[in-house]
Amino acid sequence: MNTIFSLRRAIRAALVGAMITGATACSSLEGVLDVENPTQLDEELLQDTLLVRVLVNGVIGDFTDMYGDPFLWRGSMLTDDQVSGINWEATARLSQRLIRYDEGDADLMFRSISRARFQADSISGRLKGGLSKSPTNDANLALTLAYAGYTHIIMADAMCEATINIGAKIYQPVELYEIAVQRFNEALPVATAANNASLVNMINVGLSRAYLNLGKKPEAMAAALKVSANYYRWIEYKDTDTRTYNPMYGNITGQNHNTGIHPNFIAGGPATFLKNQQAYLTDPRVQHDVMWSLGHNVATPLYKPRQGLMWSEYNGQAIATGGTPAAYSRNADIAIASYIEAMHNYFEAAGPTGTHPTLGTTLQFVNARRAVGKQAAVDLSGAALMEELRWQRGKDLFMAGYRLGDLRRWKRQNVGDFFPTGTHANTIWQYGTATCFPLPKQEYEGNPNITNPNK
Secondary structure (H helix, E strand, O other): OOEEEEHHHHHHHHHHHHHHOOOOOOHHHHHHHHHOOOOOOHHHHHHHHHHHHHHHHHHHHHHHHHHHHHHHHHHHHHHOOOOEOOOOHHHHHHHHOOOOEEEEEEEEHHHOOOOOHHHHHHHHHHHHHOOOOOHHHHHEEEEEEEEHHHHHHHHHEOOOOOOOOOOOOOHHHHHHHHHHHHHHHHHHHHHOOOOOOOHHHHHHHHHHHHHHHHHOOHHHHHHHHOOOOOEEEEEEOOOOOHHHHHOOHHHHHOOOEEEOOOOOOOOOOOOOOOOOHHHHHOOOOOOOOOOEOOOHHHOOOOOOOOOOOEOOOOOOOOOOOOHOOOOOOOOOOOEEEEEEHHHHHHHHOOOOOOOOOOEEEHHHHHHHHHHHHHOOOOOOOHHHHHHHHHHHHHHHHHOOOOOOHHHHHHHHHHOOOOOOOOOOOOOOEEEOOOOOEOOOOOHHHHHOOOOOOOO
16 A cells, blocks of 8 residues: 555544544644645655544554454354344355355455554554654554554454465464564553553553464463453444444344344353243343344344443343343443453463462362352363363453454364354254355455465
8 A cells, every 4th residue: 555545544544533532633634634635645744743643543443443343243253152143145154154255244354454454554664664753662652553463363363364465475363463472562662661551451461362372371371460450441432423333233233133142152051042031141241132033134033132241331230130231332342452351361371270379270260250150169170171261251251352263263272163063043044164254355356466276
């Protein structure tokens, strides 16, 4: 992408990002847009420090736009977080773990993540290249590098393989996680020098996740230990403008809703699917409507989910005890990083005999999470304990964009294949075998440096 095109895109994205983050960049934009031909921008503006906030907001805006849809909504269709009742032909196939490289879902996923990744890397480069007055302790630079790390994680979570910047190299997921580590390690000393504790926490959570996916367990544990208790970092949405809505709201509410809870996660478990769930809805982390309904395709039984622990309006209430758990809303935020995730990363890396300096043993951590879910303590060890840890992770991080990366990691590292199989909740459908999004046809056609193996 040329610099003029990149700046125009950054400014457009920043208009969304500014609303999302609450920043007020209007005074900076006035001088930029007041030109004779608004389709042309002077490259000298790239060095205007007044644009820094605009460019940084562009990074945040593109990441926010990508995360809810396609990454969370479409990505979770491959997992046992949700069942989809979508009626669009290609996306209906996606919800059955059937993905074609020449259809729109693969292209949208790759294109959206690539845009967010390019923005984060590009703006980081501009800040390091002279736009920042003090790059060694610039919180803006630390932030864009952190987002660069997370976009590489998300690309690794979602894509079977990927190219970067129309390059000839085809990157595998583990290589993308390695790049994420590089970005985080570059960001960490900058955030530390900037004395920005929130960013330091965000980076360490990202490091623990990337290292875990690389199988580097001591490094994952070390990074997780540095995360402050009760830490959350939110992807922010607003209900003040259609461009800043949380996209999951429209998929879960209304007559044409299309997203429900997979039988693995409904309150009563698979054996009670299609039954009244009132008595089973005791775990506040995974709440949903008592009865199923039909939505978009008028064929798939859907139990509408309520906000889970990684959602900003989560209130800890349970329907079984007379509570009213929060329904999805347009301005609900999603946690991209948290202390809870970091601790799950720690104990997964530590294994069944692990010990945390303050949280105790892996078994004690599992029972602490079970207590949050109003579940009785267990006495497990070995593989059975790790299985329970995985289930508690699924409930703590439910419907927030973590499950696809988790299932792929466990399959890649030979822990087990936990992707949904067999008959779909819509019984005329059968699950396929897709675990990731293929490099799309558009990239093969637009990138002269790679050859299409599908022909």
